[in-house]
């Protein structure tokens with residue numbers, strides 16, 4: 335039976351798409367600390383282009399990938415030939431009811447759902463060769479209606495079901511597919527809420543633990559799902575939300 339040593343990813347190759355920031359970055363750093371070689375992507379030209387945040391990218395192999403550019407995922411030539419863990423953390427949201435505009439709706443779906451499928455399909459052969467793990471990052475927004483964000487909610491609901499479907503389709507290839515659905519975590523995506531004391535206080539009232547999640551607390555569950563500790567977990571999306579969606 336695997337013990338805590340199952341957290342050791344020494345010798346493993348990990349790719350975190352959307353690893354330049356927030357939850358993806360905490361996940362990348364978690365794998366790095368656990369001994370893996372970690373590749374990340376972001377939308378800027380280089381790691382240095384993240385300015386003061388570039389310190390967060392130390393030790394991680396950075397590539398630029400903007401999934402909204404047509405054909406970008408297919409055209410991307412990564413700097414590795416083997417892959418053990420693929421984490422798909424790229425995500426976009428639009429506020430002020432912009433997601434009710436058709437072009438914005440499609441763009442958010444492209445980032446949050448279609449590009450996840452593109453990446454999964456691209457790396458399926460490498461994951462099959464290694465008997466690897468794929469972990470998606472959806473959201474509790476995929477489990478309940480969010481009246482201002484139809485694209486975000488629909489894309490994340492779709493992602494939870496895509497996770498189940500790929501899990502069933504690829505289990506016989508030796509690939510385990512699972513996901514994490516975070517609640518409210520302070521990142522640049524949620525700054526519109528977390529930087530506003532009144533708005534934040536209102537949101538915290540709905541969280542039984544009474545606080546925001548930390549990116550590292552999401553990363554921990556990603557590492558668990560990618561590890562041998564989760565060897566018999568297939569197609570699940572684990573909610574990590576401080577109890578927010580329980581009632």
Ligand SMILES: NC(=O)c1ccc[n+]([C@@H]2O[C@H](COP(=O)([O-])OP(=O)(O)OC[C@H]3O[C@@H](n4cnc5c(N)ncnc54)[C@H](OP(=O)(O)O)[C@@H]3O)[C@@H](O)[C@H]2O)c1
Nearest residue numbers: 352354355356357376377400401424425473518519521523
């Ligand atoms: N924070 C939360 O409360 C929360 C809750 C539930 C789910 N999530 C999910 O967690 C994931 C990570 O989000 P986060 O909160 O960590 O936000 P974040 O800090 O804004 O990170 C988003 C990541 O996605 C990348 N990205 C955005 N647009 C992209 C594009 N067009 N092509 C390729 N990559 C793109 C960003 O790259 P650049 O920074 O380089 O542009 C960044 O690495 C997302 O899927 C999000 O939906 C977050």
